Amino acid sequence: MESTHNWPMPVVVTNDEARTFVIVRSSLEAAAYLLEFWPKQHGAAFYNAIRICADALDGDVEDEDVRDAFLAAAYDANIAITVH
Numbered sequence: 001m002e003s004t005h006n007w008p009m010p011v012v013v014t015n016d017e018a019r020t021f022v023i024v025r026s027s028l029e030a031a032a033y034l035l036e037f038w039p040k041q042h043g044a045a046f047y048n049a050i051r052i053c054a055d056a057l058d059g060d061v062e063d064e065d066v067r068d069a070f071l072a073a074a075y076d077a078n079i080a081i082t083v084h
Contacts, residue, residue: 014080027056027066045076
């Protein structure tokens, strides 16, 4: 079963340079953001987040684990986030 439902607490990713923000609400959105917009597409935290996103989309990992991995990757890449 594919994990596509919204997280109970979304993550707001801020891009200070562009003065924009994106609200990431689900494992699917996290995977898309990591693959399309992530500024530091290397490192253990990034690769772990990608792997966990893929596992969640296959139904093998809980959304909470994806959210935690996404937050860890943001911390590793020094990306400004707000947790709701």
